[in-house]
Amino acid sequence: MSEIRVAVAGASGRMGQEVVKLLYREEGMTLVSGIARSAVGQDVGEVAGIGKLGVTFTGSVEEAIAKDRPDVLVDFTTPDAVRRHAEIALEAGVRPVIGTSGLSREDLRELDARCREKGIGAIVAPNFAIGAVLMMVFAAKASKYLPHVEIIELHHDKKLDAPSGTAVKTAELIADVRDEFRQGHPEEKETLEGARGAYYDGFRIHSVRLPGIVAHQEVLFGGPGQLLTIRHDSLNRESFMPGVKLAIEKVMELDHLVYGLENILDL
CATH class of the missing domain: 3.30.360.10 (Dihydrodipicolinate Reductase; domain 2)
Structure with missing residues (x-):
């Protein structure tokens, strides 16, 4: 499998910074964009405390997708923004991996229908640990x-x-x-x-x-x-990263929405 190109919405937050660190150290996936209005123009790696990565923050999901063409959008933002981010990603053929709370059952049904129309996957996980x-x-x-x-x-x-x-x-x-x-x-x-x-x-x-x-x-x-x-x-927030890594890898194989990490584990 080729490198998975990943954008992180909320990359300046505490969970987002952990995802940045994960992508920095893991083979097979590459950070191509960090999204946070409060940090536009700053280097994503410097904000995360791991040094300059040469990837600067953009202010919106739309801009990041148009500029950096990610395969996957990891979202750790806010309940009032997450559905819009998922819709934008799916419309562009980008696969969402969502750790943000706030999606209703109706939201999940509608996003799943969009996934099936596009033939691409999404994963929504209330907890990645x-x-x-x-x-x-x-x-x-x-x-x-x-x-x-x-x-x-x-x-x-x-x-x-x-x-x-x-x-x-x-x-x-x-x-x-x-x-x-x-x-x-x-x-x-x-x-x-x-x-x-x-x-x-x-x-x-x-x-x-x-x-x-x-x-x-x-x-x-x-x-x-x-x-x-x-x-x-x-x-600590590092406890969530093995689940995030698994979700980024698994979402590339899906053609529908999965709600809950238990559904991609061998349980």
Whole structure:
């Protein structure tokens, strides 16, 4: 396979900088463009702290695609921009690899239809850490036998969405195999609004936002005389890079959209 040409939207952010470092050290893929309005004209490598790469930031996905002709667009931007970026990429025949939260199920259906029209792939992953993907899969399996469940996700205080995409994906996987029923006491009342967390298909999701945290999630299962906890901790953003690398490689083989990294792993 020839070198995969990769553009990174959000390359000046913390996740984007890790992707830049990944592309710098990995054979078989080349960084051709970094996209960030706040860093236009700066060298992408210098912003990422790895020295001059000779690749300067552009201000938009449209400009990067027209100028640098990438094969893949990796997107770690914001929920309000991600769908537009994906649409622009697909229209130009560029394959999106998306780690940004904010796409609805309807968004995913429509983007999948565009992928199939174009005959190219896309991957949307709520979490690229392999351990987190396993945590989600194991949680879904456990919920068949211990259906009383709550999700607690913890992220840094700069995260824009709550609950996290990982928590939502975990809840979806659980709901696929667990019949909906409302947990807790039937006359339960919140004396402080939101104390019981967000309601999803009969169970609850709780979001914590604090400085010093990267990305963590635990899924609690209760049964008579027992508690099962399935937890994953990302201690730094490098933990996501093996999954990003896998997605960049795999998306070149696809002709449709894949939602969730578990669908390209041999599980």
